[in-house]
Amino acid sequence: MTEKSCLLEPVFDLFGKKWTTLILREIMNGNNHYGKLLKIIPNISSRTLSSRLRMLEENGIVIRNVYDTIPPSVEYNLTKIGQKTRKIFVAMSEWQAEWKKVND
Amino acid sequence: MTEKSCLLEPVFDLFGKKWTTLILREIMNGNNHYGKLLKIIPNISSRTLSSRLRMLEENGIVIRNVYDTIPPSVEYNLTKIGQKTRKIFVAMSEWQAEWKKVND
DNA sequence: CCGGATCCCAGCGGATACTG
DNA sequence: CAGTATCCGCTGGGATCCGG
Numbered sequence: 001m002t003e004k005s006c007l008l009e010p011v012f013d014l015f016g017k018k019w020t021t022l023i024l025r026e027i028m029n030g031n032n033h034y035g036k037l038l039k040i041i042p043n044i045s046s047r048t049l050s051s052r053l054r055m056l057e058e059n060g061i062v063i064r065n066v067y068d069t070i071p072p073s074v075e076y077n078l079t080k081i082g083q084k085t086r087k088i089f090v091a092m093s094e095w096q097a098e099w100k101k102v103n104d
Numbered sequence: 105m106t107e108k109s110c111l112l113e114p115v116f117d118l119f120g121k122k123w124t125t126l127i128l129r130e131i132m133n134g135n136n137h138y139g140k141l142l143k144i145i146p147n148i149s150s151r152t153l154s155s156r157l158r159m160l161e162e163n164g165i166v167i168r169n170v171y172d173t174i175p176p177s178v179e180y181n182l183t184k185i186g187q188k189t190r191k192i193f194v195a196m197s198e199w200q201a202e203w204k205k206v207n208d
Numbered sequence: 209c210c211g212g213a214t215c216c217c218a219g220c221g222g223a224t225a226c227t228g
Numbered sequence: 229c230a231g232t233a234t235c236c237g238c239t240g241g242g243a244t245c246c247g248g
Contacts, residue, residue, distance in 0.1 A: 012125065017120070018116075021110050021112050022110035034210075038210095045241065045243075047214090048241055051241080059207060066211095071209055071210055071248095072248080073211095084199055084202060089112065091191050091195040102164055103164050147222090148222095149224090152220095170230095175229045176228090176231095
């Protein structure tokens with residue numbers, strides 16, 4: 001997914017990656033601490049979680065807040081544009097519901 | 105993207121793969137012959153095109169029609185459910201437009 | 209203990225050549 | 229024309245280790 005093969009490819013570069021949508025969903029649900037995400041999302045490795053969160057941050061979808069406490073804590077929140085991804089997920093969910101009916 | 109990590113993952117298993125959306129778009133545009141797709145889509149290999157088309161067929165998104173002529177010809181068309189993917193692409197396009205404004 | 213960097217390997221997909 | 233076969237490089241991501 002690195003080559004420019006589609007206008008929508010930037011979107012899939014983000015959301016097409018494994019775990020990304022689930023992370024976003026959990027942040028939307030208010031689980032916005034790194035450690036919480038790691039516990040709540042089954043089987044995700046810390047490497048992958050870090051990687052996805054950084055990618056989302058670099059793309060302006062998520063904001064990273066570091067609290068310099070002991071123990072340290074890092075919180076992630078959706079930006080405005082990040083919150084608008086909801087519409088995409090809704091469209092996908094609706095399509096998937098119809099697709100399952102036909103396909104199974 | 106093989107493990108069940110998100111309800112939407114089946115959708116991303118399909119559309120998150122490289123080339124898939126571009127192939128669908130071209131079929132929507134009426135370029136539905138294998139050879140036409142291979143020419144129109146820049147840099148795609150026949151191996152990958154075959155693979156994607158088969159995957160789309162297996163998932164009921166595309167129908168394969170073989171015309172037993174000389175030379176042989178194979179045509180791909182969207183199923184009903186395949187056509188409904190348009191809504192997802194619209195939602196993504198709209199989001200992407202806003203995202204680009206913020207991000208660049 | 210929290211957040212993340214490093215190492216390493218399976219699997220995706222690109223290039224090329226061949227078949228009915 | 230419409231694929232399949234083979235080879236192989238590269239990236240994603242799981243296991244493991246590290247700084248504070």
